[in-house]
Amino acid sequence: MGPPAPTSRCILLVGPAEAAPRLDTILSADSWRCTCSETPSGVLRRLRFEQGIDLVVLTPDGSFDSYTELCREIKFDARTAFVSVIFVLPSDNAQRRAEVYGAGADDCIQLPASPEEILLRLSNALRAKRATDSLEDSTAVITSLATAIEGRDAYTHGHVERVSMYSVEIGKHIGVDNAGLAALKIGGIVHDIGKVSVPDSILNKPGKLSEVEMELVKRHPIIGYHILQPLRAFRDALSIVRWHHERPNGKGYPDGLEGDRLPLLPRIVAVADCLDALSTPRPYRPAVSPSECGEILSAAADKEDLDPSLVAALFDVLGKRAPTLVGMSTECTVDRWNDQGSSD
Numbered sequence: 001m002g003p004p005a006p007t008s009r010c011i012l013l014v015g016p017a018e019a020a021p022r023l024d025t026i027l028s029a030d031s032w033r034c035t036c037s038e039t040p041s042g043v044l045r046r047l048r049f050e051q052g053i054d055l056v057v058l059t060p061d062g063s064f065d066s067y068t069e070l071c072r073e074i075k076f077d078a079r080t081a082f083v084s085v086i087f088v089l090p091s092d093n094a095q096r097r098a099e100v101y102g103a104g105a106d107d108c109i110q111l112p113a114s115p116e117e118i119l120l121r122l123s124n125a126l127r128a129k130r131a132t133d134s135l136e137d138s139t140a141v142i143t144s145l146a147t148a149i150e151g152r153d154a155y156t157h158g159h160v161e162r163v164s165m166y167s168v169e170i171g172k173h174i175g176v177d178n179a180g181l182a183a184l185k186i187g188g189i190v191h192d193i194g195k196v197s198v199p200d201s202i203l204n205k206p207g208k209l210s211e212v213e214m215e216l217v218k219r220h221p222i223i224g225y226h227i228l229q230p231l232r233a234f235r236d237a238l239s240i241v242r243w244h245h246e247r248p249n250g251k252g253y254p255d256g257l258e259g260d261r262l263p264l265l266p267r268i269v270a271v272a273d274c275l276d277a278l279s280t281p282r283p284y285r286p287a288v289s290p291s292e293c294g295e296i297l298s299a300a301a302d303k304e305d306l307d308p309s310l311v312a313a314l315f316d317v318l319g320k321r322a323p324t325l326v327g328m329s330t331e332c333t334v335d336r337w338n339d340q341g342s343s344d
Contacts, residue, residue, distance in 0.1 A: 009033060009126060010052050014043055015059030015067070023059065023088065026115045032122075040070040047080045054126055055084045058105075064096065068103040075104035076178055078185065082132045084125040088118075104178065142231065146190045159276055164188025166272035169317045170310060176264075179236065183265055186233075187240030191269055194224025194241070218253050221245055244269045249304040267307045271297070271314050274306060 010033045013024060017036075027034050035053070037043050047053060056074065060067040067087070074080045087100045087108045100108045106125055109118060146160060167184040176184065195203065198220060202213050209217065225242040228234040234241075243257060243266035250258030252270075278288045278296060288296065294315065301308040 009054055010035070011055045011057055011122070012037065012043070012046070012053050013057050013059065014040055014070070016061050018061075023057070023118070026118060027122075030119050040066045043070055044073050044077065044080065047074065047083060048077070053083065054129055055086060055122060057086050057088055057122070059088045060093070064093070068099060071100070071103040071105050072178060076182060076185075078182075081182070082129065084129045086122065086125055142193070142228065142234065143186070143189050145196070146193045149193060149196050159280070160189050160192060162276045163191065163269060163272045166275055166314070166317075167269050170268050170272060170313050171265075173313045173317050174310070176268075180265060183236035183240065184268060187237035187244075187265065188269055188272065190224070190228065190234065190237060191241055191244045191273065192220065192224065193227055194220030194222065196227075197223045218245075222254050239263050240266050240269050242266075244273055246270070247305050248307050251305065268310055271306050271310045274300065275314060 009031070011027060013027075013034055013036045016038055017024065024034055024036070037046070040058075043056070047056070058067045058071065071085050071087075074083055074085055084106045085104065087105050088111060089096065089100070089108060090111050094110060097108050097110070106128070107121055109121055164185050165188070167188045168181055171181050171184045195217075198217055202209065202216060205213070221242050221244065225238055228238060228241055243252075243255065243262060246252035246255065246257045246262050246266060247270070248259060248262055248267065250256055274297065275293065278293045279290070281287045297306065297311050297314070300306040301311040
């Protein structure tokens with residue numbers, strides 16, 4: 001059996017049938033293809049692996065919080081973020097509409113509502129979802145390009161994924177909102193996309209870069225910014241791409257931002273980027289030991305090469321999560337690392 005026709009409309013109803021009586025009948029009569037889940041459990045996994053679901057309609061019963069949490073998870077996961085999520089609420093839950101929208105829902109239908117209203121609002125949500133499908137495709141292409149660029153350098157395999165992970169964990173720890181966390185996640189992946197302009201001979205050079213070579217490397221944030229600027233999907237990550245090498249003390253590049261002029265999200269990614277660059281081997285040096293990573297990052301925080309509060313947040317995250325940091329070395333300090341003229 002082939003894939004559904006482009007005109008097919010598939011909806012996943014989540015919640016007990018009695019929570020929104022007649023909804024299944026109304027949808028089936030209008031040629032919607034309906035599939036059901038009695039509870040939120042397992043829905044996110046289903047969306048990740050089951051193709052063709054256009055809309056998720058949540059009809060909460062007594063456990064309202066589990067439905068809003070499912071909505072947040074769907075909207076934060078890059079694999080499901082463009083799936084439309086609509087709540088259908090009975091009149092006794094009218095006061096929770098703000099909570100629903102705060103969880104990221106695309107719409108909230110208040111019962112009682114006529115079949116015509118329900119169908120029109122679901123059709124509008126589907127139209128918006130189809131319009132963003134092409135946006136989702138462009139996002140996938142760009143993120144694939146970002147990881148492919150990273151693959152040119154054997155020493156940085158997995159770097160962008162780790163930077164993304166560390167950034168999100170720091171963001172969660174300090175209370176960054178869902179939109180900011182999503183920007184950190186995608187920004188961590190694409191922060192080095194401008195390195196498409198840097199020759200392999202420079203990326204993989206085992207010795208110190210010349211001044212000319214270093215100037216070529218320093219162009220990558222601006223080039224990455226201009227690559228992504230026309231794409232709406234990356235709008236919230238542009239500050240990360242352009243300013244992840246800026247420093248609170250004004251000694252970074254490309255724009256020399258200082259103090260409050262440097263936004264929070266690129267500050268976070270700068271800390272994550274430095275951690276991964278130190279804790280993994282490079283052509284010009286071995287990896288740094290976990291204990292020395294801590295010393296180097298603390299020294300950088302003292303000089304405001306990195307945001308002190310975010311370095312402290314990183315240490316808290318590492319203490320709780322204890323991710324493995326590879327490599328052993330006593331050869332590197334932040335100054336030596338910078339003086340090497342690395343392409344990180």
